[in-house]
Amino acid sequence: MNKTWNESVRGSLKNANDCNDYFDNDRFQDGSFPIKVPIEFAKRIDKSNPLDPLLLQILPEEAQSTKGFIDSPVYDEEFSPVKGLIHKYPTRVLLISSSVCAIHCQYCFRQNFDYDDNDFLNNWADIENYLSKRTEINEAILSGGDPLTLSDKKISKILEKIESIRHIKTLRIHTRTAVVIPSRITEELIATLNQTKLKVVIVFHINHAQEVSDEFVNNIKPLRNLTLLNQSVFLKDVNDDAKALAELSYKLFEASILPYYIHLLDKVTGAERFLISDNQANKIYTTLQNIVPGYLLPKLVRDEGGESKRLVI
Numbered sequence: 001m002n003k004t005w006n007e008s009v010r011g012s013l014k015n016a017n018d019c020n021d022y023f024d025n026d027r028f029q030d031g032s033f034p035i036k037v038p039i040e041f042a043k044r045i046d047k048s049n050p051l052d053p054l055l056l057q058i059l060p061e062e063a064q065s066t067k068g069f070i071d072s073p074v075y076d077e078e079f080s081p082v083k084g085l086i087h088k089y090p091t092r093v094l095l096i097s098s099s100v101c102a103i104h105c106q107y108c109f110r111q112n113f114d115y116d117d118n119d120f121l122n123n124w125a126d127i128e129n130y131l132s133k134r135t136e137i138n139e140a141i142l143s144g145g146d147p148l149t150l151s152d153k154k155i156s157k158i159l160e161k162i163e164s165i166r167h168i169k170t171l172r173i174h175t176r177t178a179v180v181i182p183s184r185i186t187e188e189l190i191a192t193l194n195q196t197k198l199k200v201v202i203v204f205h206i207n208h209a210q211e212v213s214d215e216f217v218n219n220i221k222p223l224r225n226l227t228l229l230n231q232s233v234f235l236k237d238v239n240d241d242a243k244a245l246a247e248l249s250y251k252l253f254e255a256s257i258l259p260y261y262i263h264l265l266d267k268v269t270g271a272e273r274f275l276i277s278d279n280q281a282n283k284i285y286t287t288l289q290n291i292v293p294g295y296l297l298p299k300l301v302r303d304e305g306g307e308s309k310r311l312v313i
C-alpha cells in the first residue's frame with residue numbers, strides 16, 4: 001500500500017545517523033539547523049555521486065563566520081507590523097502559516113526565524129483587523145515553513161478566513177513539500193483549491209530537474225487550471241550551470257509550471273558554500289537566455305529586504 005504523506009513526513013531521515021546509514025557514508029554531522037530529508041527526496045539522490053546536486057542541498061557543513069552573512073538576511077522581522085504577518089509590498093502580505101518544512105534545505109534564509117508566537121491563525125484577530133483597514137491589499141501569500149505541512153482541514157479553515165476579507169482576491173501558496181513528498185497533493189487538497197472563490201497561484205520551490213519525479217508531475221495534473229509557477233535558488237555546485245537550468249525549465253513546462261524567479265542566495269549564516277558571485281550568475285544567466293525561450297526564463301532577482309525584489313539583469 002502507498003504511504004500517506006503524513007507517514008512520509010514521520011519516516012523522514014532526521015539526523016546524521018539516519019543519513020549516514022541511508023547513504024552508507026559518514027559525511028553527515030548534526031549542526032545548528034537540524035537535518036530533515038523525506039525518503040522520497042533521498043531516493044532521487046545518486047548514492048554513488050558525492051557531488052549529487054540534491055545531496056549537496058541537504059548536507060550540513062560547519063558554519064563559517066563570513067562577512068556579510070547574517071542570521072536574518074531579508075529582515076523579515078522589520079516588516080512584521082502584526083505577529084504572523086509580513087508586509088513588504090503594498091498590495092500583498094505574507095502569512096506565516098506553518099513553522100514546519102518537509103525538508104530542511106541547508107541554504108534556507110529563514111532557518112533562524114523565530115516562529116514562536118508567529119503562527120498567523122493564533123494571531124488572526126489582530127491580522128484581520130490589520131487587513132480589513134487596508135483595502136489595497138489584494139493578495140495573501142501562505143508561507144512558513146511550508147503551508148502544505150498543514151492538514152487539509154487546517155488549510156480549508158485558513159482559506160475561509162482569507163475569503164472573509166473581501167478585498168483579498170488572490171491566494172498564493174509557496175511550497176517545497178509538494179515536490180519532495182508528491183503524495184501531499186491529496187484529493188481533499190485538490191478539491192479545496194479548486195473550490196475556493198480566491199484566484200489560486202502555487203509557487204513551487206524546485207532547484208534542479210532531478211527533483212521532479214513522475215509522481216509529482218502526475219499528482220499536480222488536477223491543479224493545471226490554477227496558476228503554477230516555480231522559484232529556484234541559484235546554488236553553487238547545484239544548479240550553477242545554464243544547461244541544468246534549461247533542463248529544469250523544460251521539465252517544469254512539461255508539467256505546466258512556468259519558471260518565475262531564480263533568486264541569488266540570501267546570505268544567511270551557514271550558507272556560504274552555496275554562494276555564486278554576481279559576475280558568475282550573470283554569465284550563466286546570459287547563456288540560459290540564449291537557450292530557452294523568454295517564457296521559460298525565470299527572472300534573476302535578489303531580495304534585499306523591503307521594497308521590490310531587485311532584478312539583477
Ligand code: SF4
Binds near residue numbers: 102111
Ligand atoms: S522548504 Fe523553504 S522554508 Fe523550508 S527549509 Fe527549504 S528553503 Fe527553508
